[in-house]
Amino acid sequence: MSLASVKPVASKKHTITIEGLNKSYHDHPGSGSGNGDIHYIIKDVDLVIKGGEFFVLLGPSGCGKSTLLNMIAGFISKTSGNLRVGGSDIDKPGRDRAVVFQQADSSLFPWLTVRQNVEFGLKMKKVPKRDRRVVSEQYIDLVGLTGHGDKLPRELSGGMKQRVQLARVLANDPEILLMDEPFGALDAMTRRTMQKELVRIWRQTDKTIVFVTHDIQEAILLGGRIGIMSPGPSSKISHIYDIPLTYPREVSAAEFYEYHSRIQAHFDE
Numbered sequence: 001m002s003l004a005s006v007k008p009v010a011s012k013k014h015t016i017t018i019e020g021l022n023k024s025y026h027d028h029p030g031s032g033s034g035n036g037d038i039h040y041i042i043k044d045v046d047l048v049i050k051g052g053e054f055f056v057l058l059g060p061s062g063c064g065k066s067t068l069l070n071m072i073a074g075f076i077s078k079t080s081g082n083l084r085v086g087g088s089d090i091d092k093p094g095r096d097r098a099v100v101f102q103q104a105d106s107s108l109f110p111w112l113t114v115r116q117n118v119e120f121g122l123k124m125k126k127v128p129k130r131d132r133r134v135v136s137e138q139y140i141d142l143v144g145l146t147g148h149g150d151k152l153p154r155e156l157s158g159g160m161k162q163r164v165q166l167a168r169v170l171a172n173d174p175e176i177l178l179m180d181e182p183f184g185a186l187d188a189m190t191r192r193t194m195q196k197e198l199v200r201i202w203r204q205t206d207k208t209i210v211f212v213t214h215d216i217q218e219a220i221l222l223g224g225r226i227g228i229m230s231p232g233p234s235s236k237i238s239h240i241y242d243i244p245l246t247y248p249r250e251v252s253a254a255e256f257y258e259y260h261s262r263i264q265a266h267f268d269e
């Protein structure tokens with residue numbers, strides 16, 4: 001498939017700007033150990049993700065990666081601070097942003113075929129049937145599912161379902177893809193294939209991607225920059241690594257190993 005055929009005509013690149021962002025919650029007094037104290041999940045997060053960037057959020061389990069991603073998605077409201085996408089304040093979900101979850105099963109309609117799942121958002125937007133078909137075929141091809149359009153999700157492997165989820169999100173043409181450990185439930189070989197495919201798709205479509213993982217290797221394979229989140233509570237972006245390695249990246253390369261060691265040392269400190 002040619003690059004021009006999948007690139008949106010007016011490809012917008014939205015910058016994500018985060019300044020002094022906080023998310024806190026109160027203990028519920030009277031429920032167990034709760035005494036009404038304020039707890040910060042994330043505190044004083046400052047970050048700018050440039051339009052078209054592949055940015056990875058890396059941090060230990062429970063540090064607040066999903067919370068931050070869901071705030072960018074508009075699913076979780078901020079307590080205080082600034083969060084803007086393309087210059088607009090974010091306080092709710094929008095068509096400019098789409099989330100890809102770890103479990104494709106929970107996002108696909110099991111009674112719809114691959115093609116119908118991919119076309120769902122376009123149907124909601126009342127895109128004519130013939131145009132929907134053209135777009136869905138493009139994205140089914142792009143994610144490597146050519147010939148599987150008439151299958152139901154239950155006839156697909158985990159990796160194939162994840163590809164359908166990606167095709168469906170891409171068909172809606174959001175400027176920003178927010179990916180929450182999307183390959184975490186896949187076996188190692190399928191995961192590696194999907195990582196390569198995602199880089200290929202990102203380079204073809206020019207989207208901004210924010211990708212959450214706790215896997216250092218995955219972060220270096222994918223990210224142009226990697227933001228390290230400190231362990232919670234009151235987590236923040238403690239360091240940002242530029243990864244200027246060319247794609248596709250090889251884990252066996254000496255430079256790859258160097259970045260891995262440096263980031264691993266960061267967590268071991």
Ligand SMILES: Nc1ncnc2c1ncn2[C@@H]1O[C@H](COP(=O)(O)OP(=O)(O)OP(=O)(O)O)[C@@H](O)[C@H]1O
Binds near residue numbers: 060
């Ligand atoms: N609604 C809530 N009320 C109170 N605490 C919450 C709420 N939502 C999340 N938390 C807490 O915030 C912290 C961060 O959770 P979050 O899911 O964002 O972390 P994560 O880094 O994505 O973790 P993982 O890698 O395990 O998915 C956790 O300690 C979690 O228990």
